[in-house]
Amino acid sequence: MKKVLVLSAIMLVLGTTFLSAGASSEKEGPAKVRKVVVGTGNDMNNFCFLDEKGNLAGLEIDILSAVDELLPQYEFSFEGGEFRTILVGIDAGKYDIAAHNYAKNTERQEKYLYATIPYLHYSYQLVVKAGRNDINSIQDMEGKTLSTTAGNNISYLFENYNATTAKVPVNLAYGALDTETKIKALEEGRIDAFHDYPRNIDVLRKTYNNRIQAAGPEFLPGYVYYIFAKKDTQLRDDVDKALTTLRENGKLREFSVKWFGRDYSTLVPELEEERLGQARTLTN
Numbered sequence: 001m002k003k004v005l006v007l008s009a010i011m012l013v014l015g016t017t018f019l020s021a022g023a024s025s026e027k028e029g030p031a032k033v034r035k036v037v038v039g040t041g042n043d044m045n046n047f048c049f050l051d052e053k054g055n056l057a058g059l060e061i062d063i064l065s066a067v068d069e070l071l072p073q074y075e076f077s078f079e080g081g082e083f084r085t086i087l088v089g090i091d092a093g094k095y096d097i098a099a100h101n102y103a104k105n106t107e108r109q110e111k112y113l114y115a116t117i118p119y120l121h122y123s124y125q126l127v128v129k130a131g132r133n134d135i136n137s138i139q140d141m142e143g144k145t146l147s148t149t150a151g152n153n154i155s156y157l158f159e160n161y162n163a164t165t166a167k168v169p170v171n172l173a174y175g176a177l178d179t180e181t182k183i184k185a186l187e188e189g190r191i192d193a194f195h196d197y198p199r200n201i202d203v204l205r206k207t208y209n210n211r212i213q214a215a216g217p218e219f220l221p222g223y224v225y226y227i228f229a230k231k232d233t234q235l236r237d238d239v240d241k242a243l244t245t246l247r248e249n250g251k252l253r254e255f256s257v258k259w260f261g262r263d264y265s266t267l268v269p270e271l272e273e274e275r276l277g278q279a280r281t282l283t284n
Helices: 002-027 059-070 083-089 106-111 153-164 178-188 198-207 233-248 252-259 268-284
Strands: 032-042 049-050 075-082 097-102 122-127 146-147 171-174 193-196 212-229
Touching: 032 059, 032 083, 049 059, 049 097, 049 193, 059 075, 059 097, 059 233, 059 252, 075 083, 083 097, 083 122, 083 171, 083 212, 122 178, 122 198, 153 171, 153 212, 193 198, 198 212, 212 233, 212 268, 233 252
Parallel strands: 032 075, 032 097, 146 171, 146 193
Antiparallel strands: 097 212, 122 193, 122 212
């Protein structure tokens, strides 16, 4: 009887030990996955927009979905909204990544953390009503009205031009107008020009029956980057690594061709000198 009691006691102790070990192991579990919210747009053709089913689509969604697949320690979700609200969302901690075709400018660099790996290169051109031939440069816009969006690099360029160079200021009409509204405004004389990427202008000409044309040379070339909160260096570094992989395995090229018909993901020698120079400055 004593032997039975002793054996029962031993089994009870061992069972408790195993249960405790199991509970401890269950608590440790797999590594915790961080949820990352991407703030993006919902009305920028090819980049970030709502498809016919009301789902977010575009280059930004494709690239960051592929980044998410390469980073099992994160789980990405996307939230679309107006361009002007995205960086405000980073400030408020609502978003972890800002994705809306962001170029670099001094004001943003002081406030936010940029990726060091770009995923697209770009330039701009002015767009005018078809047949108009009096606008062929930034200088030709003096005294005329340009439709633009507050906070983008074009508005910074023209604001600086007005402050330092223009004899007659360019009238900057700020607003997030859709393309059809801007084209009607051109035709009705309410604005004289808007700006777009050369890769988009040919598409718009076909879509809108040649009612518009590009004016003057391309200007303000640069790279496109993702933006993070200043403190979020680990997330930025992990996204950088994933973007490097996507460039090396051809996915960035694939997505660019899918949305724009050409590869705009390549690294441009002239822009590389500027980018690498800034990177060296940041590390010194």
